[in-house]
Amino acid sequence: MLTKIKTASLWGIDAEPVTVETDAHPGLPSLNIVGLADMTIKEARDRIRPAIMNSGFSFPGNRITVNLSPAARRKEGSHFDLPVALGILLLQGQDESPAAGWGVMGELSLDGQVLPVRGALPMAIGMRKCGIKKIMVPEGNAEEVSIVEDIDVYPVSDLKNAFNMYTGRVAPVRYTGAGARDEEDRERAAEDYADVIGQENVKRAVTVAAAGAHGILMIGSPGVGKTMIAGRMPGIMPDLDYEGALTLTQIYSIAGKLNEKRQIIRERPFVAPHTTITKAGLLGGGARPRPGAVSLAHEGILFLDEFGEFDAKLLDMLRQPMEDRKIVITRDGRNAVFPCSFMLVAASNPCKCGYLGDPRHECTCTQGQIDSYRNRFSGPLLDRIDIHVRVEAASEGSLDGKAGGLSTPEMKKMVTEARKIQYERQGSCLNGELTPAQLKRYCVLGSEESRFMSEAYKSLGLSMRVFNKIIKIIRTIADLAGEKYIKTCHIAEALQYRGIDGIFNR
Ligand SMILES: [Zn+2]
Known part of the structure; x- marks a missing residue:
């Protein structure tokens, strides 16, 4: 039989x-x-x-x-x-x-x-x-x-x-749910930006980044709180919908990353690979294809701490998946597709010793060391990171237990509303994902704003290369303000995030 x-x-x-x-x-x-x-x-x-x-x-x-x-x-x-x-x-x-x-x-x-x-x-x-x-x-x-x-x-x-x-010898008992266990993710989700003291300018920068899906690079000395700031970013992004949770749980299931404490992925992920990660670990691969860190970060944050320490060739390989928002792995003539729509958050020390520009410590690097460290922050992937921000040590005054400042729920509300405006205006894409043609259409400057912008370019010595990045950020800042038209104050704020040169040339 x-x-x-x-x-x-x-x-x-x-x-x-x-x-x-x-x-x-x-x-x-x-x-x-x-x-x-x-x-x-x-x-x-x-x-x-x-x-x-x-x-x-x-x-x-x-x-x-x-x-x-x-x-x-x-x-x-x-x-x-x-x-x-x-x-x-x-x-x-x-x-x-x-x-x-x-x-x-x-x-x-x-x-x-x-x-x-x-x-x-x-x-x-x-x-x-x-x-x-x-x-x-x-x-x-x-x-x-x-x-x-x-x-x-x-x-x-x-x-x-x-x-x-x-075989029907015992009656089947259908599973009715024990209550999904997602303790690991919940613990992380409970962390609030209200606990990040004296970093309001950086919290503003991550709000702008999350609102428009812009990549962000944070430069600062060791111990100033870059990881603490990055780790809270999933919490200010809009809640994951059912489809998103289903897709993420599938990815984690295939990767063998579900366990007793984490059975369903309902929170946006935060994935922080080590600088020694391999190509397969980062992008996915293997004879039987498995998702990599970029897919585990789908709908969430890929955090590259000590950005300058990653292999430059490996970082370059991130560009295509960031554009396509998926990874295709071909085996036996068949394609395995893993989604990877993540936000890139990078962090780094400003120099080898870590204290360049830090008022509390002296930098012990030679000019040659500073230059060679700085050279790691160039290239095509950096061009895809729209926002660059310096993270300073919180000043003494702000450490006297006065938490205050923006909280995660407040930032999340701002991000959610700004994203809603973008979806209504330009369909399914956020400002950070706009093509040059779309930029022309959605980021129009009035005559006063154009004049302000060209003067700023001249006085700051900016290249046209950074224009496309800045105009996207300006649009997001205007959206956060609920303004249909771009104003000079939005441009002024965006210029603070103008790029790596502004951070290194202090
Ligand atoms: Zn140094």
């Missing part, structure tokens, strides 16, 4: 349905798995036999062939264990199963426990797209999968439990 059980196979952020066909023939006892299975699936043979025996079942004494259909596409993952084991058990004279047509996924331990798997959410979404509405999943994946609307989730603890449920 032949049994068929539905499951899925991952590819990029998507998954496609797979049918596990199991058949038994007379012959020497053996278990063969065919259908372009990779090593993790081949190894399933070594897990499935003990899992079946240790669950109190007998293993069939004939020749068993398992085919993963469609056979033409490569498959990977330990989640095939459970459907294959169930298929084998069903061979032993079962009637029609009440759960025929359900989707099934799960890894087996040797003692028959069902263990959580990577990519459960995208696989559930892939199965749902093909009309499967009931899915049996490991207990550890139930919460993650339950965010798919219009799907019934049945968690199972071990193989015996799964077999009894699949």
Whole structure:
């Protein structure tokens, strides 16, 4: 006889349905798995036999062939264990199963426990797209999968439990939600800008950055609070909608980054890779494609601390994905696509010793060292970072416990309203994403403003190269003020963020 059980196979952020066909023939006892299975699936043979025996079942004494259909596409993952084991058990004279047509996924331990798997959410979404509405999943994946609307989730603890449920020996118990656990993200979300004392100008700069989706570079001595400021940025961006949370949770699921404390991604992410990160770690890659840091930062912040220490070639590779807002990885002639619409936030010391321009400490660098450090801050990626701001140590007076200043909820309200104005005016794109043609259309200067701007250019010795960056920021500042027309005060503010030269030439 032949049994068929539905499951899925991952590819990029998507998954496609797979049918596990199991058949038994007379012959020497053996278990063969065919259908372009990779090593993790081949190894399933070594897990499935003990899992079946240790669950109190007998293993069939004939020749068993398992085919993963469609056979033409490569498959990977330990989640095939459970459907294959169930298929084998069903061979032993079962009637029609009440759960025929359900989707099934799960890894087996040797003692028959069902263990959580990577990519459960995208696989559930892939199965749902093909009309499967009931899915049996490991207990550890139930919460993650339950965010798919219009799907019934049945968690199972071990193989015996799964077999009894699949064959109707016990009534299936549908998962109703234990309350999503997202403790890690919630802890971070509780951090407030009200605790960042005496940095109102920098808080203003990050508000402008978040409002218009502008990249921002913060330069300042060690210990002035750059990381503290960057880490709070996701909190001032508008709430993530359902689609956004679903996509992010898929990305984290595929990356194997969901756990007990973090089952659903509902908060905008903050991802801070180390300077030694590899190309695959940053952009994604691998024989079986996995998302990189840029995709884990999707809809949130990619924070590059010690920006000058990153490999310049690696940083250059960020340009294309920033433009496309997705990464395409080609393997076996197929494209795996991972979204990566993130905001870039960079931070750096002003020089090697860290104290150039710091009134409290003397810089011990030679002019040569200062020049060579500064040279790292040039190039095409820097051109994509619109806002450059100097972060100074908070002055003594502002440290006397007077928190005050803007709070995260206040900044978030400003950002949300300014973004609404941009969407109404220019469709789905924010000011930081405007093309040169759109800039001409949406960032018109009156005659007085044009005169002010050209005088500022002359007196500050600015190049036309920075014009396109400044005009975007001016537009965002006007939007934050709720002004339809750009005024000279908006231009004056934007000129403070005019670029790296202004910061280094102090
Ligand atoms: Zn120095």
